[in-house]
Amino acid sequence: MYPREREPELTVIGRFATTAPPGAFEPELLAYARRRASRKGHVSRVTAALAGRPGHYVHLDRWTGLDRLLRAAHEAPAVPPAPAETELAVTVGMMAPNGTPAEAARLVLLRAAVDHAADPERFELGFGSLVGLCVAESAFGGSLLLRSATDPYAYTGLLWWHDPTADDRVRTSTSWDAARARLAATARLTEDLARPLPTR
Incomplete structure (x- = not known):
């Protein structure tokens, strides 16, 4: 067990898929997120709808450590509103020069399965x-890179933007294409754009 001050920060990534209309599902999902956020040890959260994929959502909860996360889950479980794919991840790196993901206008989610022959x-x-x-x-708001707690070759990256046109400009540049191609040479990549839902 890590000493309290050295416990690794953890993120619970929940991916939701529903056929319910947004007006019915989103308030329920946000209520679930608020219940989670009220627990001791919770650091921050963002809930977002995936662009171009109706009925698909992602929710990220950051926690100060596994002990508090487990205690929160057992004290008063918060049941998600629909079947979800859930993943526990550790923070590899974070840069937040300009606000939080929940305050952004757009999120860019990058999932990566790194080739086991690669580093x-x-x-x-x-x-x-x-x-x-x-x-x-x-x-540019910031970035977060997460590594799966169960698979050291599985990553989730998050970039957040306050102006989607600035994001479009960067991600359509030749420099971005080249950098992304270098990633794709050793990893299978999936990229999604998402819109954060209001926290209230």
Whole structure:
């Protein structure tokens, strides 16, 4: 067990799929998120709807450590509103120069399955190169890189933007294409755009 001050930060990633209309499902999902956020040890959250994929949502909860996460789950379980794919991840790196994901206008979610013959640290450096292409933009909010707690070759990356046009400009540049191609050479990538839901 880690000493309290050295416990790794954890993120619970929940992926939801529903056929219910947004007006019915989203308030329920946000109520679930608020219940989670009221527990001791909770750091931050973001709930978002995936663009171009009606009925698909993602929710990320950050926690100060496994002990508090488990205690919160057992004290008063918060039941999600629909079957979800859930993943526990550790924070590899975070940069938040300009607000939080929940305050952004757009999220870019990048899931990666790194080739087992490749070096995961090389992927982490490659993700850092993508982030480096964003930091000069004043509309760039920040980034978060998570590694699965059960599979050291599985990653979820998050970039957030306060102006979608700035994101479009960066992600359609030749520099972005080159950096992304280097990642794709050693990892299977899935990229989604998402819209954060209001926290209240």
